[in-house]
Amino acid sequence: MDLAFTPEEQQFREEIRAWVRENLPQDIAHKVHNSLHLTREDMQRWAKILGKKGWLGYGWPQQFGGPGWNAVQKHLFEEETALAGAPRIVPFGPVMVAPVIMAFGSPEQHKRFLPGIASGEVWWSQGYSEPGAGSDLASVKTRAERRGDKYIVNGQKTWTTLGQYGDWIFCLVRTDTSGKPQTGISFLLIDMKSPGIEVRPIIMLDGGHEVNEVFFDNVEVPAENLVGEENKGWTYAKHLLSHERTNIADVNRAKRELERVKRIAKAEGVWEDMRFRDEIAKLEVDVVALEMLVLRVLSAEKSGKNSLDIAGLLKIRGSEIQQRYTELMMLAGGAFSLPFIQEAMEAGWQGDFPGGAVALAPLAATYFNMRKTTIYGGSNEVQRNIVAQTVLG
Amino acid sequence: MDLAFTPEEQQFREEIRAWVRENLPQDIAHKVHNSLHLTREDMQRWAKILGKKGWLGYGWPQQFGGPGWNAVQKHLFEEETALAGAPRIVPFGPVMVAPVIMAFGSPEQHKRFLPGIASGEVWWSQGYSEPGAGSDLASVKTRAERRGDKYIVNGQKTWTTLGQYGDWIFCLVRTDTSGKPQTGISFLLIDMKSPGIEVRPIIMLDGGHEVNEVFFDNVEVPAENLVGEENKGWTYAKHLLSHERTNIADVNRAKRELERVKRIAKAEGVWEDMRFRDEIAKLEVDVVALEMLVLRVLSAEKSGKNSLDIAGLLKIRGSEIQQRYTELMMLAGGAFSLPFIQEAMEAGWQGDFPGGAVALAPLAATYFNMRKTTIYGGSNEVQRNIVAQTVLG
């Protein structure tokens, strides 16, 4: 048992750090460090830089062109990019659909889809949630009827994050209604330029356009876009969900944002207020404890000796901490967090912010936005059900 | 709408205060103010003083010899006695069984039982809970078989508070097993000197003997000791429970103990510690808010205009606050709360307490003991069920 990284791991970290220092565009990092608005172009630019280096699919095995890193190496990569202010990788392609295609897709699908994902050229969206379904994913209602070599898709998906930018979307669709809800679901890859698809924005409480509704009206999908077997999509979906949760704690971003909380507290003069600083101190302990929890999981994954069944805890704690640091930043801003001036959340805005406190402009909106983290990806209530199951049976 | 008491209410308060000042024995008040051990004799002495004045049954209507006070007057009486350091009235006789006897008992029972309760001569115990039943009161298993003009009682009661001092015990017993659990329960008054009754102590985690198991082995009970009708005991029990909860918030004791938290914090040097004082400040707000909540209920009872269905909230908040002030006192004592010297919890002990901190001697034990308050009288989880029902249906 040893807390120190091995010399090899240290060297690996140094290499990542040096590369990030040279390759992460500083205008993008500036936006990330200050919660300013990231454009599609920003995200795409960074994705392509990573793609060129072969690191966009940093979790991929070597046989599919990934670096083949182990759990600790992946963590170090995530840590170095997060601390440097890199945007989070948009996960729908490289983190979500790619592993499903690798595990269950045909060799043709590998050849056709993986390169575009690895390079960052093709933007994928997720078509899981449906209206009224929420955490109950198995109640998929969007139908796909087989007609010859095509599926005809009708229905609606919702909460499709960044779907307005999507080139392709992977969907759970219902191909059979006869059995239990979990059976009769298929996993379909759909070109978002297909006729009959309409993407409508959902405006969030912070005024941002981040998620969408996606409508399917007699959309024709070539049967070759079915992943694996018909009616086995639920199995693939669960595979995906287990991948989705690995970095769910997002502890490296938390470390970066904890630093930022301190910077803002100092600028706002509340660092010297013992009451406020105590709140930061509690957050610091929370972050360190979460990091230790994550490291324990990584170590177990690396050695394969003891598996730790605590994904639910990571999701719960990680999301609570995300909410807490955005809350503390807003509270540090005090009344000056209250102006809602959307332009001030764009980089380079030159207007007058009340009191000159332009650094506070995005804080309340970020706080509002982060309320989603305890809801999505399996609400924290669902996670507690899962955790309780591990303790009580 | 007015926060001030009327001149009549003010005068009432002054009268109570003056009487308490003259009649509450100071040795008893000293014990109450310092969480020292109260003997049966202490409790009985105070009960008889109240009984002589006609105030032991301070909630009783005039027709049964009570003072006939309204809700506000009762509150003022409770406040003045609590702040002065009077022991809580042992409720089983005057607060619990008496209202049931008044409402459902025969004139003979009124004559036979009420005087002894009103005077404080006869000590009553409660026989509700049974092993394995907890909050599920309807699952009574103790049987009472009618044989001629007697009932033969067999079974076991538990958590019988101060049952070791009891002269009489009121019991829920099963007289019929054919229907639903709630039917077939009867309400029986039993002389604890009857052959076949055995009282065994349950020692609590603080080392104290406060509750008991009571065993019934072919105990003969005259049929005239049945209250109301056979098999209707559940109705009477619910009547009793609704009475039990009126003063459940115990806000007046909370005010007294908040003062004591401050005294201890000053003596221990943590009053000047902003962190500790903030905890007291939060408690102070909690106590004031609870008092406002209680006053709202009293006002509604007095005017009869708006009834407030929040007994569950009073129980939950009152018990949480009880636990919190005992916790804060223990924390104020710090490491010096840790010695467990039972003799030091007796008044007049002359031994050496570690560090000379004898005032801290009962604090940890009191904290441990108060864990019961969120469990008994309908656990706080059961209360939350009830409260949720009022909001969600």
Place this chain on the structure above:
Amino acid sequence: MDFDFSDDQEQLRDAVRRWVDRSYTFERRRAAVKAGGFDRTTYGELAELGLAGLYVPEDQGGMGMGPVEAMVVMEELGRGMVLEPLGQTLIASGVLGAYAPQDLQDAWLPRIASGDALVVLAHQERRARWRLDVSETQATESGGAWQLSGTKSLVPAGDEADAFLVPAMAQGRLALFLVEQGGGVHASGYVTQDGSRAAEVKFDKAPATLVAQDGLPALEHAVDIGIAALCAEAVGVIDKTMALTADYMNTRKQFGVPIASFQALRHRMADMKMQQELARSMSYYASLKLNAPAEERRRAMARAKYQLNVAMRFVGQNSVQLHGGIGVTDEYIGSHYFKKLTQMELTFGDTLHHLGEVSSRMQDTAGVFA
């Protein structure tokens, strides 16, 4: 001791509630937010109901009412999330009536009562945070005429108001002034998180009238009137939030049953109900202590705002959580209640500030009457 409302108070509540339900729809509010967060027509309707003159004596054209009536009104406005800052009018009329020279009262109170003049408190400065006793705004006198220079932030409806109550340093001491919109006043407006309007107001040798030489007690009183009004408004917001949440939980199904059937969520609602009732209790307390002596009043407001802040955050955050996805969309009304609660938490002192106030004002005994 009596917490029943009088018939007059109940009638007042009904009148305001009727106006909110019939005239102040969510659609109208949404349009007002888009248009900048303040609508003079709406404010005129409030004035027509007599609300702008609630604290104005009857002989000045007002209703001459007290804190309990203000509480009743603010609860109902909170329930409708009314954007127009009636709380500011309560502050202005209350403070002018208590501290201003008679001629100033005669000049302004009737206009406030009629709704012709909107007067708001302009006290927030960048470096002061929640402190009331410091100001970088300077007042200078020359020949009996005062001029003010400095900047005040987050002034409610600051570019729409007709005049401001402004604390400023006069010969090293905080005094309170009335400044009219116009020459020497530059107000730059914007929308705030809850959709209402505020402005950065710069005073550049702006002509000013002295309200109170000893400005701190008047300013503290102003803020306390604001706190009591805000507490009442918050109760309305919380009530509506609770009702929306309960409705949603009984409608929304997951795994085939209404989510109101899940015990963990039911217990959460029980905890929210607790906060709701504690909030209402402490709002009563704030209003009933508003006319108490200054020290007692300040202590009471700190306790009340602390409790309300705790309740607002708890109810707001959990309401969003219990709603799930819909709760974080702009389309759903509930998210606006949440933002309103958040903004109120950061108005007139945040939670830690008021905890500090409670802590430093503690005495040996404590209770509603101490």
Place this chain on the structure above:
Amino acid sequence: MDFDFSDDQEQLRDAVRRWVDRSYTFERRRAAVKAGGFDRTTYGELAELGLAGLYVPEDQGGMGMGPVEAMVVMEELGRGMVLEPLGQTLIASGVLGAYAPQDLQDAWLPRIASGDALVVLAHQERRARWRLDVSETQATESGGAWQLSGTKSLVPAGDEADAFLVPAMAQGRLALFLVEQGGGVHASGYVTQDGSRAAEVKFDKAPATLVAQDGLPALEHAVDIGIAALCAEAVGVIDKTMALTADYMNTRKQFGVPIASFQALRHRMADMKMQQELARSMSYYASLKLNAPAEERRRAMARAKYQLNVAMRFVGQNSVQLHGGIGVTDEYIGSHYFKKLTQMELTFGDTLHHLGEVSSRMQDTAGVFA
């Protein structure tokens, strides 16, 4: 980075666990509490397992092991709520080995390792609360011989110990001494809340040997060894508390079903599980930082003890609550785990103390490695 235990460590754990399960029954423990809270025979059995020499170098008769082995052992002792203060032995051997002159080490370490000598830290004074840098105990030197006068409270097994590590002021500066039980030492023992033994120890010109002239770093190190050991012990106590609670919930029926089927209680258990895993994580952290440079070590211990205190209170209180009535009886083992958790929270600094330590030691960056 590797959190797997070595085979040797697993064997050590098994050996201690076996001893606890087989030899240290709850009945034996209860009898020991009744007899005063300390049993030399039991301590001898721990020494026979080699545990008293865990930190003692092999050439002094010990096992020469490190913090991870200490953690493994303390977890198991915590699981069994072992009364005898092995954590004190870790402190004494660790501090003597790191700070004492060689002859003092030679004289004491072998005796500590064999279990012949029990040496404990006697540092708590009435007025110091959690501060380590103040002491009213005075040390005076005369002809190379030191004498100590003063009173130390809550000294673990203080009337059973053979010697004490005692901080005292020597010429205005805190120094650390070793004092043997005997002349000039008056120990008055009693049982503490968790059933273990402590004593008030009065030194009256007691002969003393200097361990470290610069006593504060040594005392801080001593306390940090104690904190790491306590954190590990707490993990064992929490683990057992969780297991008892889960068992009870699956056995106990209310309204006809096991209480483990109620979602509100299940979610409470999920929250407790969170605290359990955070506690274990921070116990690892404490042990793995115990040999770090002093500043980093102190920061880490404050973070760890803060987290463990939070976890201990949450798990302890909720375990009692989930048990209902049985949870507050002396007869049931669970109530003793709760009292043990409470006592540990009040040992080596309470929650607010360590929050203060974390707060005052914060740097710009933070994390496991910062």
